[in-house]
Amino acid sequence: VFSPHSFAQTGNVRWRCATSWPKSLDTIYGGAVSVSERISAMTDGKFTIRPYEAGELVPGLQVLDAVQQGTVECGHSAGYYYVGKNPTLGFATSIPFGLNANEHNAWLYSGGGLELLRGVYDDFGIINFPAGNTGAQMGGWFKKEVKTAADLKGLKMRIPGLGGQVMAKLGVNVQVIPGGEIYLALDRGAIDAAEWVGPYDDEKLGLQKAAKFYYYPGWWEPGPALDLMVGKKAYAALPKAYKEILASACAEANIQMMADYDAKNQAALLRLQKGGTQLRRYSSDILKAANKAMQELHAENAGKNASYKKVYTPWEVYRRNVHAWHQINEKPMLDFNP
């Protein structure tokens, strides 16, 4: 016979979770909600994590800092927002021409990736748990078509992170603008192009009303992962079972968010196309130039940053192998496209 209150003898734990997302982006903010709800359900409400949207406790791009300083016990954010602190954090999220969602998960959970990334986050007093993936994103909105790499030169584009660094190498005038301000900047012509996430999220920002051409693939973000960043002190104070429950809830949030994006993007894309959005595929010329620039960036970063080299070297071997496998087992079905 079971006790009706399984956790009755266990102390309560109340955490706060700062996030980088507005609540309106329900899929990505949903990652933090999912972690919160699953942990509460698994502990009969004894261990709760309350998520806060960007700006409620701290600005959206200072979540890592807030966890590091102990302002909050944890945060839900993207490692690559903090590449200014250490460019190696880009590997926690997505690398241009890198791994797709499944490949990234394989690297994390079965290829030694999680251990490598934890070594990077450890410098910030943080232990990271992958907790969400958007899948391959779109390649951004442009007011005018771009057919060759030369067409990119001089364009003003909102694109952060490593993708922005690649675009800068191609002559783009790179702008960093918070999500909520992209529409106005694009609509008023302060910028010529902008990327955000994909159809479901971009539609909410209204970007389709400010630019006509919607490019794909999102070569700079083939499988962006989000992390639950947990302060090591708060983590150490958890009972062992709660640590395990936290890990499992994050894995579940990871697979759930990927499912949500895959389930919702196509309907949004059809709505956008019905409204006049024109889909355009990046030319081979642009992809080749961008990939070349990214390989130069890898060499530069690995040359001057030991942490980057330590992660990049095995990651690159892994990337080649898993890409080769997916050329065999996944691509031919996409080619046939029944």
Added chain:
Amino acid sequence: VFSPHSFAQTGNVRWRCATSWPKSLDTIYGGAVSVSERISAMTDGKFTIRPYEAGELVPGLQVLDAVQQGTVECGHSAGYYYVGKNPTLGFATSIPFGLNANEHNAWLYSGGGLELLRGVYDDFGIINFPAGNTGAQMGGWFKKEVKTAADLKGLKMRIPGLGGQVMAKLGVNVQVIPGGEIYLALDRGAIDAAEWVGPYDDEKLGLQKAAKFYYYPGWWEPGPALDLMVGKKAYAALPKAYKEILASACAEANIQMMADYDAKNQAALLRLQKGGTQLRRYSSDILKAANKAMQELHAENAGKNASYKKVYTPWEVYRRNVHAWHQINEKPMLDFNP
């Protein structure tokens, strides 16, 4: 201050889990091990599930029956092994020319698929939790090359389930042989071709020593999912928190198995190729003929089975939509293949 024994006041639960797998197939049997280990870790060892390999408690293809009869509280198996009881169970695992692993998860977790499948399993007194995916499999081993659909006629091939029914429509003499006996049958020429899983598992059976040509893609299994099948009586007796922990452990096993296969298959494929295995891609002629036969099978099954029609109809709408999205966001990166 936390109690060091969080679950000290909770009753112990001891379950047995029959599986369809030999222990030697560590990735797929690993799904049951993962569920077991994670549940134990999350409950401080208060809720344990002991997995048994195929044949230890019940034969590998009678796991659903054993759960239905209450011989075991749960089992780890594939729904499509039981299409003889209801062909709709095929949707729980994989359908020829159907969903890949991510698409299947999106359908399950965000597209209404899990609810539909639970309605099917309910007839057997079972509640199902997806708990593993192998990713797209290979297309089997052949002693001689097959270039057109006509080349398939009269071949004896080991291939179970809906894939076998499609092959039968194409004139193949379909054989059902347990995994452990495939090598001998193929080596002695009792069969001309056989399929199992993919490089990592097939290598263990030694199929590369009995046939030279290794075909891809595995169009009949683009993303096979495994289920934890739980007896509804045993499930109902669990405390609520344990129910939630069970669900989360299964989601974690789902993402973990996919990671393991993606991480291990390429190295195995390279070993096979080094040993003389010749890779061959199924021709467009064979894929088209097989897809046509599968669409006929859908129509036949939906026509005579209300359960099949209830699941197939929304599944087919979902399939078209998610395939369209992956043609945009995933395929172009595989095409570029940096």
